[in-house]
Amino acid sequence: MTLQYLQKLAQKRIIKLKRSFEKHQFNYVFNSKTLLSHDMVLAEAEAGLLHQATHENHELCLSSSDPVVRQGTRLKIDLEAQMKDSCIGSPERILIQVPDARFSPAGFSLFSNLIESLNYIGVDARVLDWNEDIRGALEIFKPSILLSSDNPEYLKRIDWDSVNQYKMHSRLYVGLSAALEEYESTPLLPRLAWAKQHRIDFYYSYRDEDYVRSRLEYQPFFDAGFQIIFIPFGANILHYYPVAGFQRDLNYVLMASRKREHIQYLKNIMNEYSGFLDGPGWKQVKSFSFKRERDRYIYARAKVGLNVHLPEQTSWACELNERTYQLAACGVPQLIDHPILLNKIFGRESFFIAGSPKDYEEMFRELIAHPQLGTDKALHAQKEVFAAHTTLHRAKSLIDQLKLL
Numbered sequence: 001m002t003l004q005y006l007q008k009l010a011q012k013r014i015i016k017l018k019r020s021f022e023k024h025q026f027n028y029v030f031n032s033k034t035l036l037s038h039d040m041v042l043a044e045a046e047a048g049l050l051h052q053a054t055h056e057n058h059e060l061c062l063s064s065s066d067p068v069v070r071q072g073t074r075l076k077i078d079l080e081a082q083m084k085d086s087c088i089g090s091p092e093r094i095l096i097q098v099p100d101a102r103f104s105p106a107g108f109s110l111f112s113n114l115i116e117s118l119n120y121i122g123v124d125a126r127v128l129d130w131n132e133d134i135r136g137a138l139e140i141f142k143p144s145i146l147l148s149s150d151n152p153e154y155l156k157r158i159d160w161d162s163v164n165q166y167k168m169h170s171r172l173y174v175g176l177s178a179a180l181e182e183y184e185s186t187p188l189l190p191r192l193a194w195a196k197q198h199r200i201d202f203y204y205s206y207r208d209e210d211y212v213r214s215r216l217e218y219q220p221f222f223d224a225g226f227q228i229i230f231i232p233f234g235a236n237i238l239h240y241y242p243v244a245g246f247q248r249d250l251n252y253v254l255m256a257s258r259k260r261e262h263i264q265y266l267k268n269i270m271n272e273y274s275g276f277l278d279g280p281g282w283k284q285v286k287s288f289s290f291k292r293e294r295d296r297y298i299y300a301r302a303k304v305g306l307n308v309h310l311p312e313q314t315s316w317a318c319e320l321n322e323r324t325y326q327l328a329a330c331g332v333p334q335l336i337d338h339p340i341l342l343n344k345i346f347g348r349e350s351f352f353i354a355g356s357p358k359d360y361e362e363m364f365r366e367l368i369a370h371p372q373l374g375t376d377k378a379l380h381a382q383k384e385v386f387a388a389h390t391t392l393h394r395a396k397s398l399i400d401q402l403k404l405l
Contacts, residue, residue, distance in 0.1 A: 026263045026270075030284055033274035038285070041250070041276050045297035048243070055243040055297070064244045068331025068378050072242040075386035079237065080120075083392040087399050088122030095143035097128040097154055101290040105257065105280055107149065108290060109322065110206070113236040117395035120238065135162040143172060145402060147204065150176040150191060160198050167199065173405055178203035178228050180217050183312060188217075192224045202227045202405055208341055211318045229401040233322045235329035236391040239292045242331040242382075246300040251275045251368055253302035253332070255295060256323060258282045265308045265337065265357045269364050276302075296330055304367050304374065305332035313339040320345060325389050328381035333374025335363055345389065350381035 048055055061073035096115055101108040111127075118125035128137050128146075137143075146163065148154050166172055176195065179185040203221055205212050209230045212218050221228055251273045254266070258281035270277070276298060280288050299305065305327035313319055317340040324342075327334045328350070335352045336342070337360065342353065352367065352374075354360035367374055 026267045029267070029271045031270055031272070031274050034270065034277060035284055037274065038276065038278070041298060041301075042278075042294070045294045048246070048297040048300075049294055055245050057244070061242070061244045066242070066244070066331075067375060068382055069242040069244050071379055072329070072331050072382050072386075075382065076237055076241050079386055079390065079392065083121050083396070085122035087396060090123045090399055092123055092145055092399060092402055093141060093143045094118055094123060094125040094145040094147065095128050095137060095141055096125065097146075097148040097158065098130065099149075099154065100130045103130070103153065105290050106322070109292065110233070111147075112292075113234075113239075113391045114231065114395060114398075116238060117236060117391040118398070121392060121395050121399075123395070123399060130157065134158050138162065138166045138170075138172075142170065144170075146172060146174045148174070148176055150179050150185075150195075150203070152186075164199055173201040173402075174199070175202045175204050175229070176200055178205040178207075178212070178218065178221055182217060188220055192220060192226075195226070196224065200226075202229060204229045204231055206231060206233055207318045208232065208344070210344075211316060211341070215316075227405065229398065229405075231394050231398055232389075233320060233325060234389045234391045234394045235322075235325035235385050236292070237329055237386065238391075240296055240299075240326045240329040243296055243300050246297070248301055248303045248371065250298075250301045250303065252304045252306050252364070253298055254306040255279050255298070256308075256321075259308070259310065261308050261310065261337075265354075265360050266306065268361055269306075273364075273368065275306075295326070299327065299330040299332050302332045303371050304364060305330075305334045306364075307334055307336040309337055309339040313341070315340070317341040317344060325385050328378075328385040329390070331378045331382045333367060333371075333378045334381060335360065335367065346381060346384050350377055350384055352377065 054060070058073060058077065061069050064070050096111050098111040098115070099107040115125045115127060126141055128134060148158060163172070163174065181188045203226050205228050207230070212228060212230070218228070252269065252275035254275070254277050256262075256279045258279065278285055278288060307321070307323050307327065309321055313321065314337060320339055320341055324334070324336065333352070335354065338353050338355055342351070352363045354363055
């Protein structure tokens with residue numbers, strides 16, 4: 001082994017040890033009140049959900065003292081009236097493979113939201129369960145579109161011979177996610193060869209269209225003759241919206257899978273302040289269960305919604321995470337780092353945007369000291385998300401794009 005190789009090996013080891021220490025330190029100094037109150041907050045949210053008819057009564061919400069509840073209720077009523085059955089009569093019947101929530105909470109959320117939104121706008125859509133035999137689903141539901149993911153765990157659960165046999169006598173377009181090998185995916189060219197062999201018809205992406213069309217790493221999809229359609233993240237306003245009758249008594253709420261970036265931005269905040277933390281991967285969360293209809297009752301109590309993105313999202317104008325839209329729809333004042341796409345999707349008046357971990361901490365302290373600062377920005381963000389960035393908008397756009405296949 002060369003000296004240069006040994007130096008690189010030692011450097012990697014040092015970085016790994018440093019990250020391990022930071023993670024241990026973060027877990028050790030975590031605010032004890034947050035840990036002790038976790039189960040109680042969940043129980044109180046469940047209790048609120050049991051009285052949903054009261055907390056979500058339109059008259060009560062429209063007369064609420066909280067302006068984000070009043071505005072959000074009006075926007076939700078108007079958008080639902082506009083979108084309900086707006087695509088009824090569409091010839092498409094869409095079958096979407098949905099992973100088990102324990103395998104992929106994000107995938108379960110994204111696909112479930114899309115199916116629910118398609119049905120709401122009048123398009124027949126249904127789940128292909130994680131362990132379901134596709135042959136029966138094809139013959140009974142008779143889909144015209146099948147969506148899966150270009151991920152081995154998804155693909156191995158589908159009997160592709162049955163899919164191709166079905167295609168011999170019925171119209172069926174099959175779409176997979178357009179995943180780059182740069183982000184822990186397998187090499188792209190063999191995947192494209194497999195797609196040709198198995199008669200895949202198109203790809204889809206959650207990423208911004210301008211990003212996909214400008215980034216050279218996507219060119220092999222187009223060179224192979226595939227179209228890519230676009231289904232960006234959005235807020236499912238059938239679940240994420242403000243509810244009445246709660247005080248903002250939680251300093252912060254963060255519901256997210258644990259990522260390394262959280263430590264850098266949140267270690268001091270989560271040491272000094274109590275709040276609510278939930279999601280897979282956190283040592284502080286003893287048991288996690290995904291329940292989206294409960295989340296709005298927790299967000300209703302948040303003084304600040306914390307949001308931190310992945311390095312890819314802060315280096316490229318590729319996407320905003322789903323949480324950005326959900327917090328906005330619920331009317332939570334949002335403290336966010338600076339994903340590059342944010343400037344294109346939302347105005348600067350909609351969020352508290354931090355350029356560094358130090359800025360993030362300072363803005364958080366300011367928001368806690370002066371909670372009224374958050375209301376105006378929350379109102380701006382809520383108005384923008386209901387205008388163009390809900391899963392109902394995404395579902396309708398999907399139907400429009402499918403017409404062009």
